[in-house]
Amino acid sequence: MSRKAITGNGAxxxxxxxxxxDVMSAYPITPQTEIAQNYAQFVANGDxxxxxxxxxSEHSAMSAAIGAAAAGARTITATSSQGFALMWEMLxxxxxxxLPITMPVITRALxxxxxxxxDHSDSMGGRDCGWIQLxxxxxxxxxxxxxxxxxxxxxxxxxxxxxxMIDGFIIxxxxxxxxxxxxxxxxxxxxxYQAVNPLLDAxxxxxxxxxxxxxxxxxxxxxxxxxxxxxAMRVIxxxxxxxxxxxxxxxxxxxxxxxxxxxxxxxxxxxxxxxxKTVVDGLREKGRKVGLLKVRTFRPFPAAQVAEALAGVxxxxxxxxxxxxxxxxxxxxxxxxxALYDAVPRPQVLNFIYGLGGRxxxxxxxxxxxxxxxxxxxxxxxxxxxxxxxxxED
Amino acid sequence: MQEVTEIRWHARGGQGAVTAAxxxxxxxxxxDKYFQAFPEYGPERSGAPLVAFTRLSDEPIQVYSxxxxxxxxxxxxxxxxxxxxxxxxxxxxxxxxxxxxEPAAALAGRPEMSGRSVYTVPATRIALETIKRAIPNTPxxxxxxxxxxxxxxxxxxxxxxxxxxxxxxxxVVNANLEAVRRxxxxxxxx
Numbered sequence: 144m145s146r147k148a149i150t151g152n153g154a155x156x157x158x159x160x161x162x163x164x165d166v167m168s169a170y171p172i173t174p175q176t177e178i179a180q181n182y183a184q185f186v187a188n189g190d191x192x193x194x195x196x197x198x199x200s201e202h203s204a205m206s207a208a209i210g211a212a213a214a215g216a217r218t219i220t221a222t223s224s225q226g227f228a229l230m231w232e233m234l235x236x237x238x239x240x241x242l243p244i245t246m247p248v249i250t251r252a253l254x255x256x257x258x259x260x261x262d263h264s265d266s267m268g269g270r271d272c273g274w275i276q277l278x279x280x281x282x283x284x285x286x287x288x289x290x291x292x293x294x295x296x297x298x299x300x301x302x303x304x305x306x307x308m309i310d311g312f313i314i315x316x317x318x319x320x321x322x323x324x325x326x327x328x329x330x331x332x333x334x335x336y337q338a339v340n341p342l343l344d345a346x347x348x349x350x351x352x353x354x355x356x357x358x359x360x361x362x363x364x365x366x367x368x369x370x371x372x373x374x375a376m377r378v379i380x381x382x383x384x385x386x387x388x389x390x391x392x393x394x395x396x397x398x399x400x401x402x403x404x405x406x407x408x409x410x411x412x413x414x415x416x417x418x419x420k421t422v423v424d425g426l427r428e429k430g431r432k433v434g435l436l437k438v439r440t441f442r443p444f445p446a447a448q449v450a451e452a453l454a455g456v457x458x459x460x461x462x463x464x465x466x467x468x469x470x471x472x473x474x475x476x477x478x479x480x481x482a483l484y485d486a487v488p489r490p491q492v493l494n495f496i497y498g499l500g501g502r503x504x505x506x507x508x509x510x511x512x513x514x515x516x517x518x519x520x521x522x523x524x525x526x527x528x529x530x531x532x533x534x535x536e537d
Numbered sequence: 538m539q540e541v542t543e544i545r546w547h548a549r550g551g552q553g554a555v556t557a558a559x560x561x562x563x564x565x566x567x568x569d570k571y572f573q574a575f576p577e578y579g580p581e582r583s584g585a586p587l588v589a590f591t592r593l594s595d596e597p598i599q600v601y602s603x604x605x606x607x608x609x610x611x612x613x614x615x616x617x618x619x620x621x622x623x624x625x626x627x628x629x630x631x632x633x634x635x636x637x638x639e640p641a642a643a644l645a646g647r648p649e650m651s652g653r654s655v656y657t658v659p660a661t662r663i664a665l666e667t668i669k670r671a672i673p674n675t676p677x678x679x680x681x682x683x684x685x686x687x688x689x690x691x692x693x694x695x696x697x698x699x700x701x702x703x704x705x706x707x708x709v710v711n712a713n714l715e716a717v718r719r720x721x722x723x724x725x726x727x
């Protein structure tokens with residue numbers, strides 16, 4: 144193990160290099176990230192034997208990844224923002240073909256107006272495409288999740304693609320301390336790749352992705368995808384515990400901070416959870432009963448466990464870095480509020496939208512969110528409409 | 538609350554502010570400290586004003602927003618003083634180190650510098666005389682080490698030697714070491 148000063152992009156690229164998959168496909172220009180660039184350098188320098196396929200678009204990047212994975216290769220790609228959006232059609236196909244592709248996503252805004260900065264519109268927009276989604280707070284978690292993704296995706300009870308997110312620029316471009324494993328430890332942890340029904344096994348020919356119409360098994364196929372997601376709930380925890388034994392950094396679906404006796408709690412995802420943790424620490428010193436739940440696994444969503452963790456909290460403030468226009472709130476909000484429907488007593492759940500297009504989220508903004516939650520807890524009437532943090536209003 | 542030292546770098550594109558922020562993080566790594574270094578993200582254009590940040594702490598740093606109230610401000614280009622308020626958000630007693638040929642007292646009289654500790658260092662001249670290029674970042678890191686005491690001069694020179702000797706020969710490495718040392722020695726305050 145060693146400690147490095149490295150960007151989020153660099154940490155994730157290093158994790159991929161240490162795994163050394165068979166194939167990486169990537170679209171090598173904007174809006175790609177340095178992950179694809181760094182990996183191309185590893186290939187060019189002869190550090191890895193990975194076959195690097197430079198394609199002509201992100202749609203093609205995912206298509207090539209699907210082809211390579213179906214052929215029997217351990218396959219990766221990487222994307223961000225508009226690139227993610229262009230992959231859209233093929234994301235569903237990768238998942239429904241049960242191909243264990245892994246993909247780091249540097250979360251960034253979607254146009255328009257044109258904006259390259261951080262928010263979760265890209266990955267949250269893809270929350271229902273059948274991929275497992277793990278969100279990291281910092282470069283360390285980006286590194287750790289990128290490694291664990293292989294074990295989760297390739298588990299025989301799962302066989303689903305996994306995307307691992309870190310926040311664009313805020314984490315991807317910032318240098319921070321990262322504990323890295325030795326190459327052989329990473330390779331040992333992920334193990335040998337086992338292909339299932341690979342196209343290149345000419346002795347056992349299979350058809351991949353055929354028509355499955357009205358009298359076929361499409362419906363049953365979709366149900367099996369959801370069962371795989373249910374299995375993933377268990378596998379993500381098993382892999383996270385095993386990774387913890389190796390590194391001293393165990394992973395679960397979420398982490399909590401001062402939640403046990405909290406009267407109000409924030410729920411956050413990504414780097415803002417770090418800001419929120421610092422705010423909670425400060426408010427605790429002033430005697431305010433505030434806690435935090437940081438979500439890591441968004442798909443499958445650990446609803447029952449989240450509800451249990453938030454039991455007893457009077458007001459929950461859910462922080463969303465993307466919006467779901469015309470819905471009752473942001474994606475994380477609707478998920479959390481739904482998870483708490485059966486809770487007795489049922490906490491009030493408020494939604495705070497922040498950080499769209501890279502708008503900064505300062506500790507003072509988060510303190511404001513806590514204050515609104517505390518007002519609601521004190522019995523004051525607080526709107527169920529969206530609350531916006533650090534919004535310029537006229 | 539954790540004690541975090543916050544640094545803001547003001548420069549124009551091409552003057553090496555992002556590299557300086559990064560190098561300071563590498564020095565912190567070698568000192569077993571926690572750190573963060575990041576630019577204010579945007580289109581990078583040579584000559585355009587830009588801002589970068591460094592945070593240092595003995596404990597893990599979990600705030601990722603921009604630095605609002607820096608303890609140290611480093612100005613790599615003195616012409617920025619007339620374009621932007623480099624002291625914006627700084628608390629009383631904050632330290633401002635400017636790459637300038639002028640004595641610190643001449644800059645300390647500026648209204649925005651009131652209540653701040655002002656230092657100057659002729660970093661561009663030092664850079665021209667040592668590395669033969671007008672990139673003032675390494676002398677300023679030397680100046681920061683001297684003024685702040687955040688890390689010893691040797692930590693900076695060790696880091697510069699380690700990072701540059703991977704890519705460059707002795708001549709370039711020694712020139713940069715000299716730039717750091719002179720920055721350390723020639724910075725002066727009110």
